[in-house]
Amino acid sequence: xxxxxxxHVSGAAGVLVGHPFDTVKVRLQVQSVDKPLxxxxxxxFQSIVRQESMLGLYKGIGxxxxxxxxxNAIVFGMQxxxxxxxxxxxxxxxxLAGAAAGFIQCxxxxxxxxxxxxxxxxxTGEKSASRKMYRxxxxxxxxxxxxxxxxxxxxxxxxxxxxxTPGFGVxxxxxxxxxxxxxxxxxxxxxxxxxxxxxxxxxxASWISTYPVDVIKSRLQADGVGGANRYDGIVxxxxxxxxxxGWRTFTRGxxxxxxxxxxxxxxxxxxxxxxxxxxxxxxxxxxxxxxxxPNLQHSSL
Numbered sequence: 095x096x097x098x099x100x101x102h103v104s105g106a107a108g109v110l111v112g113h114p115f116d117t118v119k120v121r122l123q124v125q126s127v128d129k130p131l132x133x134x135x136x137x138x139f140q141s142i143v144r145q146e147s148m149l150g151l152y153k154g155i156g157x158x159x160x161x162x163x164x165x166n167a168i169v170f171g172m173q174x175x176x177x178x179x180x181x182x183x184x185x186x187x188x189x190l191a192g193a194a195a196g197f198i199q200c201x202x203x204x205x206x207x208x209x210x211x212x213x214x215x216x217x218t219g220e221k222s223a224s225r226k227m228y229r230x231x232x233x234x235x236x237x238x239x240x241x242x243x244x245x246x247x248x249x250x251x252x253x254x255x256x257x258x259t260p261g262f263g264v265x266x267x268x269x270x271x272x273x274x275x276x277x278x279x280x281x282x283x284x285x286x287x288x289x290x291x292x293x294x295x296x297x298x299a300s301w302i303s304t305y306p307v308d309v310i311k312s313r314l315q316a317d318g319v320g321g322a323n324r325y326d327g328i329v330x331x332x333x334x335x336x337x338x339x340g341w342r343t344f345t346r347g348x349x350x351x352x353x354x355x356x357x358x359x360x361x362x363x364x365x366x367x368x369x370x371x372x373x374x375x376x377x378x379x380x381x382x383x384x385x386x387x388p389n390l391q392h393s394s395l
Contacts (some may be wrong), residue, residue, distance in 0.1 A: 105162040107365075108358040113158065114151035115354030117142065119347035120214045123312040127339045131218065135349045146217065154213030157231035161206035168202070169195045170366060173266055188270045189263040196262025197255060204254040205247045209234040211315040227319075253311035253328060261304040268296035269363055280371045289364040297359025298352050305351065306344035310335070 118138045125131050132138035142150040176191035177183065209231040216227055228234035238246045272292035278285060301308075310331050317323050317331075325331040335343045 105166045105362065106159065108361050109155065109158050109162055111361070112354040112358040113155045114139070115350045116158075116210075117151050117153060117214050118350040119354070120211055120312050120316070121218070122347035122350065123309050124211075124215060124316045127343075135347075135353075138350070153216065154210040154231060157206045157209040157213070157235075160231070161202055165199045165202055165206075166362065166366075168199045169262065172198050173262075183270075185267055185271065189267040192266030193259045193263035195266075196258040196260075199262075200251065200254050200258050203258060204249075204251045205235060207254065207311075208238070208247060208249055208315045211312055212238075212319055215316050215319045250311045250315040253307055253314060257304045257307040257311060261300045264303045265296055265300035265359075268299040269293065272296060273367075278367075280375070286364060286368070289367050290360040293363025293367075294356035294360035296363065297355040300359075301351050301355045302348075305348055308351075309344050309346055 118135060121138055121142070122132060122135070132141055139151070146153075172195035173191045176194045177187060180187040180191060209228075212234050213228060213231055228237060235247055238249075242249075269292055272295055273289070276288040276292055278288045278292060282288065310328060313331050313335065314325060314328065317325050325334065
């Protein structure tokens with residue numbers, strides 16, 4: 095509970111800063127190789143703003159804004175509890191605790207990212223689409239559920255689990271390793287820049303470790319928007335992507351992702367860590383101020 099407020103603030107700030115980069119990432123990952131709309135990260139930014147206004151960069155922001163607070167609370171809470179269960183603070187335990195946290199939050203993450211991806215792809219290249227398939231993220235999930243059931247709103251769950259489980263393991267392992275190397279103790283000099291650097295670098299390491307899976311996940315979740323389904327499943331998506339575009343297909347949008355990963359994860363980790371440090375100091379000071387309890391001895395008659 096102590097970290098919930100910090101998680102909420104950092105999560106909201108991270109979404110506002112990072113969502114435009116995420117929109118660019120998804121557009122680059124999903125665009126057709128035969129008729130590409132965008133030549134690269136900068137051209138994609140430029141085209142979206144010119145064709146769809148600045149608001150085009152924030153399409154689909156509703157679902158991560160609602161979901162990321164819960165996801166961050168689950169992730170940091172689960173990771174902390176897993177570390178207590180595992181006992182010793184070792185690199186392996188940091189990885190396992192992070193992996194467990196990543197696995198658990200997929201229940202929320204997958205439907206959230208499905209709605210986000212569908213909204214981000216809606217009305218591509220149009221300032222005001224004449225016919226919108228979805229009004230907002232919630233309407234998107236309701237319509238998908240009505241048409242495809244529970245399986246529909248969990249489209250991409252397997253790839254989400256494959257991405258998130260090892261990805262969060264790397265996330266927490268990298269953060270723990272970097273904070274130790276940088277000397278991020280509560281009374282250390284330049285604590286905030288050190289935490290920002292550790293958080294940003296760990297976020298980048300996490301994304302790089304599982305990025306090819308994210309490309310496949312985005313393609314599966316966007317499949318069928320504005321037309322017929324192209325892929326029969328994960329293996330078919332990998333096969334078609336490799337055959338048509340080669341190995342480069344699995345790095346599409348990586349630049350935008352890393353540009354987003356550093357500030358978002360730097361903000362998240364630094365905010366949560368500083369908030370926990372502050373709460374611990376307050377708890378310690380409150381204990382110091384408590385009056386000593388008299389040592390009452392029972393008299394025997």
